[in-house]
Amino acid sequence: VAERLGVAVLGASGYAGALSAALIDRHPRFDLAAITSRSGAGTSLDRLYPHYRVGLELIDPDELDTGELAAAIVAYPHMAAAPVVAQLLEAGVKVVDLSADFRLRDLGTYEEWYGHHPAPELIGDAVYGLPELYRAAIAGARLVANPGCYPTATILALAPLARAGLITDLVVDAKSGVSGAGRSASDATHFVSVDENVKAYKVPRHRHTPEIEQELAAAGSPVTMTFTPHLLPLDQGELVSCYVGLRDPDTSEAELRALYAEAYSGEPWIELTERLPGVRDVRETNYCAISVHKDPRTGRAIVFGAIDNLWKGTASQAIQNLNLMFGLDEDLGLAP
Amino acid sequence: VAERLGVAVLGASGYAGALSAALIDRHPRFDLAAITSRSGAGTSLDRLYPHYRVGLELIDPDELDTGELAAAIVAYPHMAAAPVVAQLLEAGVKVVDLSADFRLRDLGTYEEWYGHHPAPELIGDAVYGLPELYRAAIAGARLVANPGCYPTATILALAPLARAGLITDLVVDAKSGVSGAGRSASDATHFVSVDENVKAYKVPRHRHTPEIEQELAAAGSPVTMTFTPHLLPLDQGELVSCYVGLRDPDTSEAELRALYAEAYSGEPWIELTERLPGVRDVRETNYCAISVHKDPRTGRAIVFGAIDNLWKGTASQAIQNLNLMFGLDEDLGLAP
């Protein structure tokens, strides 16, 4: 019988942490060793999230015993995550960090977009946790920086073009369900504010921008982009509509599709589709649905990427990363 | 030229107060003299509610000058309202109170359901502000207790049966949009909690129960009822489904409808309909749509009442009451 691996989720009272805990809980090889929440300590998770049916009690993070942990998922805000990640690593615990703290490889860029970095010495250890791009490195990592939800959809939607050096200009118009805004209640997340509404937010500077630019550049297409997210009246789901100026505007739709088919051949969680994908198609799954189109009048490529922001955009991708980090089948615990 | 009457709205940063202010603002005979909010003072109302397009600035309630006011709408929570109402009346200002403080004519009942009453001496002065039942008394009142949203729909749906003494048993299953829960952000009003959901709340004791029972008894049918509200994924609208045990179970549907037709003949804001009413039919109007049906298998009458909880259920009914209190056309400022 295979040994089971203890995994803790820190910050499990929020949407991302709670789903991470639920996925660990039903995973065939991981044990949900502990879940922490400063505000929720003493409550069982199923009181906050009945539909996850995880009866474990939340504990104060200060009471976490790292002794028997193989790994931890850290679901803290940026800046709060880094110090905790450092402690866990020191205790020999592998970490998937859901925050932005270790996603940017350039300290200066981090400080421009986020502020003073609490643990810059660890940046070099972190692997960007997009398995479709960094599978091998993730397998050997002790610290994986789980990508942002928008970057996940956008980078996957554009990586084949970026690798071919085709992207010369880029506008990404992103649409997200409300769970992306997190669990804290505010006027912006009140049902009455969101219902029958749609509007943009964080214009013109959303912090996922440098993360996307970093990965497109690393793939082969350095570009300064416009990224504009919008809040939609739905709970889970994220669609990015990418408008791409092409180095060679005469590239045909068939050529573009061939490029994608080759790039993503064998990828278990990428769905290439000719139909226009809706977020409903990937709801509560680890899939990223991608569809590439050519606008012959302008020469642009139009690429759509659809994910569930809480799953492939956050928690199920964290599981996918953990599977890789422990040499397990990448799909374990993620089947529908 | 007719004199214009100054009206203040106290507590105008909440949903009910803000809509009251907007309706006063577009009213042909009332002037929106002042709007108050302790937390929102210094902000203009259109920053909080762009779609109302009311540019007036919220002021601290302590700065309210009652000198030039003809009337005030008080949109405070129960217990907080009564002392303010008392001050306004003393200053010679007529009041429509949106809270529950003066709806119950029996002090003991108030104390059983709400607690210690802050101004019991005024209870006798208050008129229950349901124009379809108390039109004449409202016209002469200086203090009108605007009904709760559920009581408005339920009492209007049942008054003809109550007056005929027909009600022997009563279950009311009520469904409300989220605006009924007010503007304060909480887990319960977060979009993600409400979306794709429906559930009951305040079971088995919702405070609107004694208010409904009081009016049904006053009309002629004393009854102890079961009242159960449910929260629905929509913003504005309220449907009450009333299951009525009849004194004479053989009363036919035609007889019931004749009773309603006679009772509500000439009522401008009651819509009797044979079709099953939806809350969409009355959205953003002062209408109450009512449809009465007979269940021949059980002998029960099934009566549906649909209103917009923020309009006929609160703010537009307050305007209707103010119109009556100042001898104006009851419909003034309420046309679509």
Add this chain to the structure above:
Amino acid sequence: VAERLGVAVLGASGYAGALSAALIDRHPRFDLAAITSRSGAGTSLDRLYPHYRVGLELIDPDELDTGELAAAIVAYPHMAAAPVVAQLLEAGVKVVDLSADFRLRDLGTYEEWYGHHPAPELIGDAVYGLPELYRAAIAGARLVANPGCYPTATILALAPLARAGLITDLVVDAKSGVSGAGRSASDATHFVSVDENVKAYKVPRHRHTPEIEQELAAAGSPVTMTFTPHLLPLDQGELVSCYVGLRDPDTSEAELRALYAEAYSGEPWIELTERLPGVRDVRETNYCAISVHKDPRTGRAIVFGAIDNLWKGTASQAIQNLNLMFGLDEDLGLAP
């Protein structure tokens, strides 16, 4: 290695049939042998339902080869189902029928509510497919009549009271998501008709009424009830709010809860809860969440039952029945 059992789904282009097919497709012991649809023949199921990811092609029902089938799920409208069920049984194929054709044990009742029965000789062979009530009989059946969605929630919510002979009077106010109305597009299922709306339908005679009354009577509480369904702006989910007149109105809430705890001890898919259940808690699961409350003012019990109408209300319950019919673990293929 355990033998795999071939299962066909007839009428797989509708919501109920498609989900049945998807659940069979991911089941560890069943093989999805064929899916039929007269209108959709030649299309693969994933073109109609991308999120189910079932690539199998729909075939014309006339081309169905019953030779290798162990069982079939029939997802046809009432009256259309019975003749097909008869043919399948004759061919030695076990059947779970999702229609109403074999739910009512009394032919006269069927004819009163539905019309002329196409295969009355089979009524005696059918077992009512509510595992929590008829587990043993289902295990031995060749024809299982899968309950209606409303009856599933209502009967489960009331069975412990019915068995105790406690129900003397009953009003059920039911709320359903739009998937319950089926896939056919009409004014009633148009997004714009449903959004921001709630209304009752089929008042006062919904065909699920006699089915509920049959089972309550069989359990020990014959009662003539009022049943009123409402359409809500959500896709999947059903809540029944049951208002129960009790033979002994002094029964306490604690006694009622003890009754339920005993009745459902060990049931894998019944969730007894003190909190008020929302349909979100059971979305995309085979669970029925039940919560019983006492209204001390009226002596009524108020019982809430929440299910996913497409899952426990239809398709996953069909799988649960098939598991029983083939001697498999009742939970197989239903875990989250």
Add this chain to the structure above:
Amino acid sequence: VAERLGVAVLGASGYAGALSAALIDRHPRFDLAAITSRSGAGTSLDRLYPHYRVGLELIDPDELDTGELAAAIVAYPHMAAAPVVAQLLEAGVKVVDLSADFRLRDLGTYEEWYGHHPAPELIGDAVYGLPELYRAAIAGARLVANPGCYPTATILALAPLARAGLITDLVVDAKSGVSGAGRSASDATHFVSVDENVKAYKVPRHRHTPEIEQELAAAGSPVTMTFTPHLLPLDQGELVSCYVGLRDPDTSEAELRALYAEAYSGEPWIELTERLPGVRDVRETNYCAISVHKDPRTGRAIVFGAIDNLWKGTASQAIQNLNLMFGLDEDLGLAP
């Protein structure tokens, strides 16, 4: 007393026609003389649209008496509209045509995007019905081509930039509520298809593209654009997010805002706002809310335009046009 003007609405059973009829019905100077619908003839409009409360009966278009009509609103599909428009004009009836038939001034462009034009001889008589751009011409027109909903929002959002010759490159990502897809029931408009979903449609060629390009060119900025609409889970409302490459990328946000302030000074239905507009802000109004931002990293302008697609995007703009055509106050009948 001012003479009242008879106005008919042809095709009044659809969303656009029905709202046009309702707005005419409550207009202080227009009389709703007749409403037509081939499929709905004999039904009163309030059976189809209870919330509009227009009791007039729909008649067959063949029975329309044009003798007493001052004007007509034609709510027919493109190609079906033109012949009817021709007949009305011949009968001396002024027309606001809601279809695309007379929006494009170049016959070749029409034929490229729509097909054979049924009445090309009238193209020269038509005025493009965007009052903010063509107020004087509309006042003198007998045929006004009411703009498409997307073009209304987009052209208004970009006209100040276009007039200044600033637009060198353009991507428009548009989001619309479901009423924009019309009243006909289909899989695409079924509640279950739209709910919890978002996806693009008509990629890469939506027919509103040439209409937008025509007007931007006419204003001073010929540009070939990418236009991509998306369907959202809401009923009414449309947001266009415009990504504009500027001739002078160093233009500051302040300069851009000054340009807009000057361009729209005195416009009653344009709302310039620094906050990011949501469609809820303009729901059921004739307003277009516009907000211009500068992305300093890319040099692009980002402009948002929000309208209610059924109001300013269709029906209330038709009323605005009719007001102008008859020399009335432009706002008549449009106040909230």
